Amino acid sequence: MPVPRRCQNRRTSACTYMPNARNITFRSAVLEALAGEMRRDQSVILIGEDVGAAGGVFKQTDGLHAEFGEERVIDTPISEAGAFGLAIGAAMAGQRPVFEVMFGDFITLVMDQLVNQAAKVNYMSAGQFSVPLVLRTAVGIGANLGPQHSQSLHAWTAHIPGLKVVMPSTPADAKGLMTAAIRDDNPVVFFEDRMLYNVSGEVPQSEHVVPIGSAEVKRPGRDISIIATSRMVHIALAAAELLAHENVSVEVVDPRSLVPLDIDTLVASVKKTSRAVVVDGGYRQYGVTGEIAATIAEEAFDWLDAPIMRVGGANVPIPFSKSIEPLMLPDAAKLAAIVAQLLHGTR
Amino acid sequence: MPVPRRCQNRRTSACTYMPNARNITFRSAVLEALAGEMRRDQSVILIGEDVGAAGGVFKQTDGLHAEFGEERVIDTPISEAGAFGLAIGAAMAGQRPVFEVMFGDFITLVMDQLVNQAAKVNYMSAGQFSVPLVLRTAVGIGANLGPQHSQSLHAWTAHIPGLKVVMPSTPADAKGLMTAAIRDDNPVVFFEDRMLYNVSGEVPQSEHVVPIGSAEVKRPGRDISIIATSRMVHIALAAAELLAHENVSVEVVDPRSLVPLDIDTLVASVKKTSRAVVVDGGYRQYGVTGEIAATIAEEAFDWLDAPIMRVGGANVPIPFSKSIEPLMLPDAAKLAAIVAQLLHGTR
Amino acid sequence: MRHGRLEKADADEAAVNRVVLPPTDEAISLLRTMQLIRAFEEQVRSLFFGGMIPGLVHLCAGQEAVAVGVCSQLRTSDKIASNHRGHGHCLAKGADVRRLMAEIMGRRPGYGLGRGGSLHIFDVVNGNLGTNGIVGGGIPLAVGAAFSAKRNGRGDVAVCFFGDGALNQGLLFEAMNMAAIWRLPVVFVCENNGYGEFTASEHVTAGRDPKARGASFDIPSEAVDGMDVLAVREAARRAISRARAGEGPSFLVCTTYRYGGHHAGDKQEYKDTAEIEAWRQKDPIERLGRQLQGENLVTSKVIAALKGAVETEVREAVEFARAAPMPEPQDLGLHLYA
Amino acid sequence: MRHGRLEKADADEAAVNRVVLPPTDEAISLLRTMQLIRAFEEQVRSLFFGGMIPGLVHLCAGQEAVAVGVCSQLRTSDKIASNHRGHGHCLAKGADVRRLMAEIMGRRPGYGLGRGGSLHIFDVVNGNLGTNGIVGGGIPLAVGAAFSAKRNGRGDVAVCFFGDGALNQGLLFEAMNMAAIWRLPVVFVCENNGYGEFTASEHVTAGRDPKARGASFDIPSEAVDGMDVLAVREAARRAISRARAGEGPSFLVCTTYRYGGHHAGDKQEYKDTAEIEAWRQKDPIERLGRQLQGENLVTSKVIAALKGAVETEVREAVEFARAAPMPEPQDLGLHLYA
Numbered sequence A, B: 001m002p003v004p005r006r007c008q009n010r011r012t013s014a015c016t017y018m019p020n021a022r023n024i025t026f027r028s029a030v031l032e033a034l035a036g037e038m039r040r041d042q043s044v045i046l047i048g049e050d051v052g053a054a055g056g057v058f059k060q061t062d063g064l065h066a067e068f069g070e071e072r073v074i075d076t077p078i079s080e081a082g083a084f085g086l087a088i089g090a091a092m093a094g095q096r097p098v099f100e101v102m103f104g105d106f107i108t109l110v111m112d113q114l115v116n117q118a119a120k121v122n123y124m125s126a127g128q129f130s131v132p133l134v135l136r137t138a139v140g141i142g143a144n145l146g147p148q149h150s151q152s153l154h155a156w157t158a159h160i161p162g163l164k165v166v167m168p169s170t171p172a173d174a175k176g177l178m179t180a181a182i183r184d185d186n187p188v189v190f191f192e193d194r195m196l197y198n199v200s201g202e203v204p205q206s207e208h209v210v211p212i213g214s215a216e217v218k219r220p221g222r223d224i225s226i227i228a229t230s231r232m233v234h235i236a237l238a239a240a241e242l243l244a245h246e247n248v249s250v251e252v253v254d255p256r257s258l259v260p261l262d263i264d265t266l267v268a269s270v271k272k273t274s275r276a277v278v279v280d281g282g283y284r285q286y287g288v289t290g291e292i293a294a295t296i297a298e299e300a301f302d303w304l305d306a307p308i309m310r311v312g313g314a315n316v317p318i319p320f321s322k323s324i325e326p327l328m329l330p331d332a333a334k335l336a337a338i339v340a341q342l343l344h345g346t347r
Numbered sequence C, D: 001m002r003h004g005r006l007e008k009a010d011a012d013e014a015a016v017n018r019v020v021l022p023p024t025d026e027a028i029s030l031l032r033t034m035q036l037i038r039a040f041e042e043q044v045r046s047l048f049f050g051g052m053i054p055g056l057v058h059l060c061a062g063q064e065a066v067a068v069g070v071c072s073q074l075r076t077s078d079k080i081a082s083n084h085r086g087h088g089h090c091l092a093k094g095a096d097v098r099r100l101m102a103e104i105m106g107r108r109p110g111y112g113l114g115r116g117g118s119l120h121i122f123d124v125v126n127g128n129l130g131t132n133g134i135v136g137g138g139i140p141l142a143v144g145a146a147f148s149a150k151r152n153g154r155g156d157v158a159v160c161f162f163g164d165g166a167l168n169q170g171l172l173f174e175a176m177n178m179a180a181i182w183r184l185p186v187v188f189v190c191e192n193n194g195y196g197e198f199t200a201s202e203h204v205t206a207g208r209d210p211k212a213r214g215a216s217f218d219i220p221s222e223a224v225d226g227m228d229v230l231a232v233r234e235a236a237r238r239a240i241s242r243a244r245a246g247e248g249p250s251f252l253v254c255t256t257y258r259y260g261g262h263h264a265g266d267k268q269e270y271k272d273t274a275e276i277e278a279w280r281q282k283d284p285i286e287r288l289g290r291q292l293q294g295e296n297l298v299t300s301k302v303i304a305a306l307k308g309a310v311e312t313e314v315r316e317a318v319e320f321a322r323a324a325p326m327p328e329p330q331d332l333g334l335h336l337y338a
């Protein structure tokens, strides 16, 4: 078996061999997963606003309508709640819908269907009905879209038992996790940071499945662990690069899914480095960093040399103006400074 | 000035003097606040399903319709999203609505209005419009109401900048915090555990305001801090009583509001006791215990003798059956056992 | 009498709903199923007051004709989505009486291991997508099942049952619009019993004629006397055959009445007794019984025997459920994921 | 020509919408406001392509008659709630051109300190409850303002503007139902421009006649030629006087057209050019100009002068906004709470 390319992970479980890998964008990687699964399984259908002939407002469904037709690529009215309810009913009746919510901010409109129906049907029916469905949505600060078009409420969905929650950071993971999400018999919420759509990376051409619930060490290191989600992984890697110049060896770990959370990989990293920063792009207050930090602290308390720091989005509505929107999230330099402070105990 | 009754708090800030206190139920205490504010301020109106002549499904609005008439106590159609949107518009135009969502599970239906409108209007309009509104809802496991009528999603609302989130545990706090919530110029989400409605306590007859954002030490202690919300405060107090027999001195701290969070009072307690357990009645995964534990750990790391433990609702839909619903939450004995383990390092 | 405005619409349609007596076997089956539901609800009520059922139960006594008339036209592979007042829908769609009772009593042999209760009864074998604790929640599920049925092309249909209260949930309109544009094989069945909880529907529902709400989407919409199982059956037959034939959705507004309170324990202080009495005069079970006797198709003895039989069946179900175990601690975490 | 089905409804109502020419001053003011909006949108478009406006902007060129016709009948204390295509509504309701432009460009003197942008323009002085990024989001806000106005008893009204896309949001129906049962002084104004984003409304909207959706709540509902400011003004006058008189809500379905794409930058590949051309022939500004000239109320010179003046006003606003500062770091946290 040839040596995996670009695989920086020493734990084999999370390390993926990539045959026929090519450099493609995150957008194309998700599209490849969708098209691949739609070819493989007739019951996979795509439902959303302007996902059809228009190919999605971010061109994230481009070509699917042409290939699979309007019976399987369905443009809905602007009726998020009803259309998502419809998708759940279709899933209960044997379809495998991928439902798109155009902007992550609008998942607020489907919460009743998601929480009170989709997440609980398998449990309430004692397994008589399942809800094999993917809810995908584009999120992310940074495109000057303002307070109602930039939020990522992944913390909400991670709070609800019965859902799985996925947040890919790389094109390969995007393809592998979307494939796994579609094949999963449970409702999976799939958050795509739209600022990653044009980011490229190596992605296997053939079928590629990344199991949901496996974290990956994206960069090994010794001195401190940065646990980062989705786009924050890239900022963490850039910060790690900056810190490498100062002889700080940073390990970057990407949980890849929030539910299930691969806590073992996270804890193993922190037990090795004894220090951790958790970085996430959602609002910081009562966001996912608290759960992750607290869980690690419970499991690795005796290994910790410093408190686990948490970095998240500023706790304000997301302004649209170019001058201040960037203040919502840390950049690599800011994150590196936080890490440096933590290492030198000057907090 | 006479000595405050029943005040177990050594920090004067959080300690309330209670003139003319009588023993009344939590339900009556909230009702007193509503009636008091409606008398004081003509712009206070009450909007909800069956809140009028019927007096609420839990009799939580009993008598208000008779006193204030249908112009101010408004029965809505079963249109949660629209009616809540209406309340927001009314608030922007000068009313001070108290909007009731009958069961906390149904707040899922008003999330778009809450998150994308109410929470952001003051910010987006740069203070031109504010949204002085209270969203009250009854929550709580334990009445065999099943998966869609027992959830408390306070963690969600606490995640959204621009909202305040209140969770009273005692009748006095319920009155004082509801009064403060109605007077607040911001959207305040007010969670009432319906299992507390019949719990009685001393409540001042006259105007009583508890500032939002002030935690209270409900029982002072030396060995360990239990930080508990809403009904969990009572379980914590019962556990503390059990532990007192084993010569363990437990301090019970009630944040009373999640946003703003009175982190100083929490940290002061933990710095004193060096150990903490955080207890909340929502689903444990990605719930509020993570944020509270992680925040305390950040601030009091060097004082901690053990990891902060977190106790929450089981991570499953809430079953209705009498035999297993009680397993969703800890009781006093279970909580006492967790504390004992933590103290004896046998975890 | 309140709840009268809808009577009017009713009357307007009387001509359309001309009664056609079905074959005797089928008529008896309609009668029997209504009796079964009535007997079931009576047992549930007494179990509730006897402390054997925790939580909340919403009984459908008085409304049997709607569930039975509609479901009589469905086959097993057709789907229904029900609401909080759903025992009748479940039984009419073929639910096992014992498993249903067990679920309502929180016992392990129930449809959901006794963890869901009355508000959450799922029955995959009979195509029941669930009773539902969310007003309106089941509506789009049925539309989704209809979407799936259309894809599968085997002529299956879906039905959602909901109350007049759900007429004001925006979800209904979204669902109707999609059903109409995609010509989905779904029937929207409103059980208009004049009240949502303790509030008279006329206080919260605009428009003289609820049918107009469906008609605004160009969905064939008709008012039906929901106390007449034969009228319901006829209207359902028309709607369901349209659906099977690929002609899209229909909307049936069935005027009916719940004899009891919103939930067992509600004293109904918001209704006057004359109103209740007037509606009891229209009892759907009595009515069909009279019709069948009038045509000499059955005797009062047969009717009594049928009634006795279903009462026995329900009593046995109660015995079964009473003897059945409660869920065990290890059941708490089962089926969280598929 | 697509977007034609609605033309039909339009024609049916032509008789009702008989044009009444307003006093000259007022007619000129209508013309001027439409010109102002057109000039404003043209500037916004070129600023967007010049990289001076980040994010997304949705322009209303072509639709001016609706905003202007309706708002001409409102007083300052009346409220409006707008949507994502809202610059016209803001200007018609009296917004300061400079502050509006500054907000859209993300500058500190804007209505929201330059933090909200085009989708979030609030103007308390002129009773504007905001443009809105959520399709349908503004509708219940207007209904709430109407609720408040009714309580206050000063005869104020509220108007919500929304597109044909919002016709399918359940929120609209919930809002209409409440407005109807409580007879609230609110006017629902649908700007039916035939498309929601890249999807033709006929593909996603059931029912031949959108008016029927309002009528199903017994709300007086009329189709209006939204390219004719005088027709809009007349229909709005009727609706608003009903509202002021305590006679409750109305629904106006105004057929109109957006000349440009869904947002600046959308190339409109889903429209054919003949369709665009046909609609441009109905241009509301040209039309009113012709009507006024036809009645010899103004000359083409006056019209040109008016146009020149608003163009200057807009250019000055651009200069103002360009020179204005961006928000500062400390602005990030301002106004989180009142």
Ligand SMILES: Cc1ncc(C[n+]2csc(CCOP(=O)(O)OP(=O)(O)O)c2C)c(N)n1
Pocket: B049, B078, B080, B102, B106, B109, C058, C084, C085, C133, C134, C135, C136, C162, C163, C164, C165, C166, C167, C193, C195, C196, C197, C262
């Ligand atoms: C979304 C939602 N809102 C409120 C409730 C509380 N609730 C349960 S049943 C009911 C009344 C329903 O009335 P209707 O639809 O007419 O059905 P009926 O009870 O009359 O059969 C209400 C308000 C709920 N379960 N779900």
Ligand SMILES: Cc1ncc(C[n+]2csc(CCOP(=O)(O)OP(=O)(O)O)c2C)c(N)n1
Pocket: A049, A078, A080, A102, A106, A109, D058, D084, D085, D133, D134, D135, D136, D162, D163, D164, D165, D166, D167, D193, D195, D196, D197, D262
């Ligand atoms: C709830 C919601 N869903 C989807 C969108 C994305 N979106 C913005 S505008 C729009 C189309 C709206 O169409 P219409 O209401 O007809 O207004 P128009 O753009 O034609 O003026 C959509 C789908 C949104 N902003 N909000």
Ligand SMILES: [Mg+2]
Pocket: C163, C164, C165, C191, C192, C193, C194, C195, C196, C197
């Ligand atoms: Mg009813």
Ligand SMILES: [Mg+2]
Pocket: D163, D164, D165, D191, D192, D193, D194, D195, D196, D197
């Ligand atoms: Mg449109």
